[in-house]
Amino acid sequence: MEHRITVSRHGHVAEVMLDRPDKMNALDMDMFLTIIETGKQLAADASVRAVVLHGAGRGFCAGMDLANFTPESPMLDISLVDRTYGVANMWQQAVWTWRELPVPVVAAIHGVAYGGGLQIMLGADIKYIHPDTKLSIMEMKWGIIPDMAGTQLMRHSVRDDIIRELTYTHRVFSGKEAVDYGFGTHVSDNPLEDALALAQEIASKSPSAIVKAKKVFNEAPYTSLADGLMLESVEQDQIIRKPNQMEAVFAGLQKRDGNFEDYRD
Numbered sequence: 001m002e003h004r005i006t007v008s009r010h011g012h013v014a015e016v017m018l019d020r021p022d023k024m025n026a027l028d029m030d031m032f033l034t035i036i037e038t039g040k041q042l043a044a045d046a047s048v049r050a051v052v053l054h055g056a057g058r059g060f061c062a063g064m065d066l067a068n069f070t071p072e073s074p075m076l077d078i079s080l081v082d083r084t085y086g087v088a089n090m091w092q093q094a095v096w097t098w099r100e101l102p103v104p105v106v107a108a109i110h111g112v113a114y115g116g117g118l119q120i121m122l123g124a125d126i127k128y129i130h131p132d133t134k135l136s137i138m139e140m141k142w143g144i145i146p147d148m149a150g151t152q153l154m155r156h157s158v159r160d161d162i163i164r165e166l167t168y169t170h171r172v173f174s175g176k177e178a179v180d181y182g183f184g185t186h187v188s189d190n191p192l193e194d195a196l197a198l199a200q201e202i203a204s205k206s207p208s209a210i211v212k213a214k215k216v217f218n219e220a221p222y223t224s225l226a227d228g229l230m231l232e233s234v235e236q237d238q239i240i241r242k243p244n245q246m247e248a249v250f251a252g253l254q255k256r257d258g259n260f261e262d263y264r265d
Contacts (some may be wrong), residue, residue, distance in 0.1 A: 004034040006056070007042075012049040012197065012203040014042055021057025026065040027116045029075055032094050033244045036085070037122070039097030049263040050199035050208045053098065053124055054192050059111025061120055063138050077121065088149065091116075099122030099218060102211045102264065106199050108191035109175065109184065114138040119150035121166040122182075122183070125214065126198065128191035129184040133175035137163075140170045156221055157182040207263040208244040212236070215265075 008015040016038060018025040024029070044049050046203065048259050055061050067073045078090065085093035098105045098120070107124035115138035121127055129135075139146050146154075146167060154163050161179050188194045202210060208231040212235040239245050244260050251258035 006030045007036050007038060010200070012047060013052060013196065013199045014045075014048045014050075014062070015052045015054075015196065016042075018053075018061055018120060020053040021055075023065060024057065024059045024062035025055045026062045027094070028065040028068060030048075031065075032090055035094045036090070036097055039093075039101060042103075044047055046264045047205040048102055049210065049262075051098075051101065051103060052108060052192070052195045053105055053197045054108040055117075059117075060109045060113045060133070061117025062112050063115030063117045064142075081168070088201060091147065092149040095110065095119045095123040095153070099149075099153070102214065103207070104199075104202050104210065104214055105258070106195040106202075108188075108189055108195035109133050111133075115146075116148050118183070119146060119148040119153070123152040126186075126195075127184040128186050128188040128194045128198075129175035129178050130189065130191050131174060131176045131187050134171045134172050135175070135178050135183065136170050137166045138170050140189075154183070160230055202212075204257060206239075206244040206248045206260050207260060208239040208242065208260075209248070211263055211265070212239055212244075 003109070004018070004020055006017045006019045008017070018035075020026065020031060032139055034214070065221075080089055082089060082090070084090055088096045094116075104126065105124040107121050107127045109121055109127060110130040113121050113133060115136065115137045118137060120137050121138060137146055158181050165171070173181070175184065176187050179187050186194065216231055216235055219231060223231065244263060247258050247260055
């Protein structure tokens, strides 16, 4: 795989940068594989407590590299229906890897987020978007549908009719509109700076509670009321009265920063 992603560390925060600026971080085979491998490595590192995801150069991600649509592209020979990554195929896993990462992912979006780039953004827990960013569910322009887990992620935060309009027309919309619609969390003039600051704040909390909270929020939309309530209880039972939970109490009472142990299930 060619160089496609740069990972930097800021204490317990991992900064992940899509690093193909000459192509506006467009998605080719190497980019897909590198994203998935990066997600695996981060998930295996218990010292990582939050992740910031952003793009190098003039934009976050311009979507699929158009070279993927040529007859010679090896990507056209890969089956979409084969589940090569659990519930997902390779294209979906490039997005889902951020959702299933045990720790929160904060995305910083600027420039453009088109098609697959928008869907990768959706995999993050929280999104800071520059107001001038241009976004689009671009797939319809090329005669295809969004198929990188976007349909599963958009439906939980964006109105159904808005999703349909933007999908059917591939209309370009702004960062401000993205937040108004529910695609993003905050409009920001400095999305990377704000994302890094939030990630540091998250990393200062008990990683045991953060990991459990993300797990519960990930599973909540897909479970029954009874199972959801039970899940809360089961996950809480696994961390309450344990060292990190007690440290959070003592740190709060003593008005100091917590000194937490790394945590994984």
